[in-house]
Amino acid sequence: MPVTKNNLRFEMDLHFSSLKRLSYLILVALVVYLIQPHICSSQSYWLIWSALFLSLITNGDSFKRRITMIVITGLTAAFASFIAGCLAPIVILAGIYLFIITLISAVVSQRYPRYFLQALIINLFVILASSALVSLSENTERFVLISMGVGVAALLQIIFYPYFVRNELQAYVLITLRHLKKLNTDIFSCLLEPEYPDNIYLYERRLHTSKNHFIQALSRLREVTQLAETKLNNVEKAEHELLLLNLDLLFENMLDYSQLRRRVTDYTTLSICSQELTNISREIDKSIYGLICHFSDKKIYPDTSKLTQYVNQLENNYHNVLQIASREPLVFLLFIDSLNAFIKKLNELYARPALHSGNLS
Amino acid sequence: MMSINRYTLHHALAIGLAVFSAFIVNHYFSFSHEIYMVISAFFVCQTTRGTPVKQAMIIFLIMVAALTASSLLLINIRNYQVIYVLLAVLFIASAYLSFIYRPQSNKLLFLTLLFSMVVLISTLSPIMSAEFMQNRLMDVVIGAFIGVACAFIVAPVNLERELSEGILPVLSCLSEYTQSLSETLLAPQNYKANTSLVREKVERALQGNLGVYPVWVYEAGFNRGLRYGFRFFLINVERVTEIYFSMDYLISRGMDGLIMQGLYANINNVMQKNQELLSILTEYFKYKKIEYTQSDFTSDMAELEKNLHQIVPDNLEALDISPQFLLVTAFIRDLKDLRGLLLQLVMALPATKH
Numbered sequence: 001m002p003v004t005k006n007n008l009r010f011e012m013d014l015h016f017s018s019l020k021r022l023s024y025l026i027l028v029a030l031v032v033y034l035i036q037p038h039i040c041s042s043q044s045y046w047l048i049w050s051a052l053f054l055s056l057i058t059n060g061d062s063f064k065r066r067i068t069m070i071v072i073t074g075l076t077a078a079f080a081s082f083i084a085g086c087l088a089p090i091v092i093l094a095g096i097y098l099f100i101i102t103l104i105s106a107v108v109s110q111r112y113p114r115y116f117l118q119a120l121i122i123n124l125f126v127i128l129a130s131s132a133l134v135s136l137s138e139n140t141e142r143f144v145l146i147s148m149g150v151g152v153a154a155l156l157q158i159i160f161y162p163y164f165v166r167n168e169l170q171a172y173v174l175i176t177l178r179h180l181k182k183l184n185t186d187i188f189s190c191l192l193e194p195e196y197p198d199n200i201y202l203y204e205r206r207l208h209t210s211k212n213h214f215i216q217a218l219s220r221l222r223e224v225t226q227l228a229e230t231k232l233n234n235v236e237k238a239e240h241e242l243l244l245l246n247l248d249l250l251f252e253n254m255l256d257y258s259q260l261r262r263r264v265t266d267y268t269t270l271s272i273c274s275q276e277l278t279n280i281s282r283e284i285d286k287s288i289y290g291l292i293c294h295f296s297d298k299k300i301y302p303d304t305s306k307l308t309q310y311v312n313q314l315e316n317n318y319h320n321v322l323q324i325a326s327r328e329p330l331v332f333l334l335f336i337d338s339l340n341a342f343i344k345k346l347n348e349l350y351a352r353p354a355l356h357s358g359n360l361s
Numbered sequence: 362m363m364s365i366n367r368y369t370l371h372h373a374l375a376i377g378l379a380v381f382s383a384f385i386v387n388h389y390f391s392f393s394h395e396i397y398m399v400i401s402a403f404f405v406c407q408t409t410r411g412t413p414v415k416q417a418m419i420i421f422l423i424m425v426a427a428l429t430a431s432s433l434l435l436i437n438i439r440n441y442q443v444i445y446v447l448l449a450v451l452f453i454a455s456a457y458l459s460f461i462y463r464p465q466s467n468k469l470l471f472l473t474l475l476f477s478m479v480v481l482i483s484t485l486s487p488i489m490s491a492e493f494m495q496n497r498l499m500d501v502v503i504g505a506f507i508g509v510a511c512a513f514i515v516a517p518v519n520l521e522r523e524l525s526e527g528i529l530p531v532l533s534c535l536s537e538y539t540q541s542l543s544e545t546l547l548a549p550q551n552y553k554a555n556t557s558l559v560r561e562k563v564e565r566a567l568q569g570n571l572g573v574y575p576v577w578v579y580e581a582g583f584n585r586g587l588r589y590g591f592r593f594f595l596i597n598v599e600r601v602t603e604i605y606f607s608m609d610y611l612i613s614r615g616m617d618g619l620i621m622q623g624l625y626a627n628i629n630n631v632m633q634k635n636q637e638l639l640s641i642l643t644e645y646f647k648y649k650k651i652e653y654t655q656s657d658f659t660s661d662m663a664e665l666e667k668n669l670h671q672i673v674p675d676n677l678e679a680l681d682i683s684p685q686f687l688l689v690t691a692f693i694r695d696l697k698d699l700r701g702l703l704l705q706l707v708m709a710l711p712a713t714k715h
Binding site: 018021022025026029033042045048049052053055056058091092094095096098099100102103104106107109110111113116117120123124127128130131132175200201204205208209211212213215216217218219220222245248249251252253255256258259262263323329330331333334337338341 | 368369370372373374376377378380381384385388395396399400403407445449452453456457459460461463464467470471474478481482485486487489557560561564565567568569570571572576579592595596599600603604606607609610611613614677680681684687688690691694695698
């Protein structure tokens with residue numbers, strides 16, 4: 001899909017909200033760079049590894065939980081590496097220890113996929129610590145350096161403290177809507193691309209990926225919303241719950257109108273209304289972008305007049321041509337009805353007050 | 362208590378054995394006298410079920426590229442500050458990229474970070490041999506070989522079993538969803554209470570990143586012999602879930618109580634037959650046996666359509682002017698499509714030997 005001005009603006013909005021994350025990563029790298037020359041140790045690179053790898057951790061639904069996650073991962077890695085360093089001279093014991101640590105990490109990351117990165121970091125540190133024979137004092141230095149890295153990664157998390165949950169909430173609203181836009185694009189590509197009937201698997205795979213991404217983002221948004229509810233008043237709580245419900249409804253509505261791709265038995269019929277479908281697809285994209293602006297409290301006043309106009313054009317085409325030319329005119333009627341319901345839902349959402357900027361900024 | 366499935370245990374044993382073997386071999390036969398053999402064995406085992414060899418190759422090539430880049434960096438740039446800045450920029454770029462494109466699968470996250478992690482490790486760790494670039498690369502090759510060999514010997518994947526275990530949660534959630542939608546039709550005021558939790562369960566069951574749903578079937582290069590059958594099932598199961606979401610959505614729009622009262626008995630009958638088809642699929646994927654049934658899966662649908670045409674006019678102009686008629690027609694059409702898909706899936710089940 002060609003990059004439109006709206007898509008670029010949308011991506012910039014999303015990236016701006018991630019600037020805190022970029023600042024944090026740069027700060028961690030900078031602090032470690034400033035500290036390292038003052039450390040008189042041949043093992044000082046462990047400080048860099050520890051701080052940088054632990055800065056990758058983004059789990060934790062609250063500020064306190066994230067710090068806890070970083071500290072627990074870092075200290076576990078430090079202790080496990082210390083033991084690996086102590087066992088390194090006895091090859092078979094070190095091998096068995098590595099086996100056990102690897103087994104546990106693999107089971108944890110399979111059973112609890114959200115802790116994959118933490119398990120990987122601990123396992124990697126243990127492997128690196130098994131590499132060379134070091135004295136007890138060097139091993140202790142290594143432990144201290146890893147712990148210092150934990151300190152750097154954890155303390156600099158303070159940058160996220162103001163509005164932690166609310167920033168996460170806003171970011172996931174935008175991410176969820178981004179995936180909704182992508183889903184819409186993939187649905188309409190099934191209707192517009194002439195190769196769809198000959199390459200059903202390829203298109204269905206793309207749809208599967210888009211649906212999966214949306215569902216993942218929505219699940220995460222649900223979790224963050226539950227967390228945010230402790231800090232919101234009743235009105236704000238109700239608004240966020242309604243937002244979740246409406247996002248689900250928009251998704252289900254899209255899946256409803258996507259049924260056209262299966263119900264049409266003669267795909268050449270779709271070429272009769274391809275122009276209308278292209279226009280509708282583009283306008284739905286713009287409408288979802290309008291929704292994003294609305295939730296971000298931007299002074300952009302979205303409306304669905306053009307989308308309504310194009311759906312009406314499709315309806316006229318249906319009455320004048322498709323009703324006669326199509327083998328199953330009913331499926332087009334159902335499709336148009338679904339699109340009209342989508343427009344109605346969008347208008348309802350535009351009419352609601354934006355989520356108050358004080359809550360999301 | 363933490364439940365661990367067979368694949369998880371086998372996979373963990375394979376990685377553990379790969380790391381152990383690589384460590385022992387590394388101790389006696391390492392070219393570089395560093396730990397790259399073990400790191401290589403460990404990393405190439407970070408694969409999913411679908412295309413482990415292909416993924417292992419990709420990981421191996423990324424590692425080779427990273428080691429080459431790191432070696433060239435060390436050979437050509439003597440200034441530590443410059444090296445550190447380049448490493449930091451690379452690491453920050455990959456970390457930021459993985460962050461802005463969240464949520465990602467673990468596989469994609471790993472691949473995004475792999476190059477920068479290996480460059481960071483290999484550039485900063487002490488060099489233990491002359492010709493370190495060639496020696497490290499040799500160690501990586503041996504480690505990759507050990508990793509892949511262990512994965513194939515210890516954890517050969519039974520793909521049919523993995524597919525069954527992946528699809529079963531979806532089928533069981535869909536059974537619950539059928540029940541919940543039936544109850545909602547009878548008492549629409551309870552819509553939110555009845556369906557929202559079940560819908561969330563279905564959404565969770567469809568998420569590949571939680572490690573159960575078999576998204577690996579979609580990977581490019583998946584087993585040619587099994588590809589068509591597996592993908593047929595997965596695509597059609599997803600189409601079934603789409604129809605369920607669509608029906609849920611139509612109910613949420615509020616269908617006319619009087620019309621639904623007239624059709625409820627037939628709809629309930631159709632949904633029960635759909636439940637029966639879902640349980641045939643569940644039985645097959647659980648126990649690999651087909652539950653033969655004498656039920657008639659066509660006349661209930663025909664009866665429903667006949668009743669529908671008695672209540673709702675079947676000409677397009679009349680449907681066009683009444684939103685309620687259209688809504689009910691859309692719902693019944695969804696039921697019909699659902700029946701068609703479920704029958705296709707059941708008829709595609711391989712006949713079992715007695």
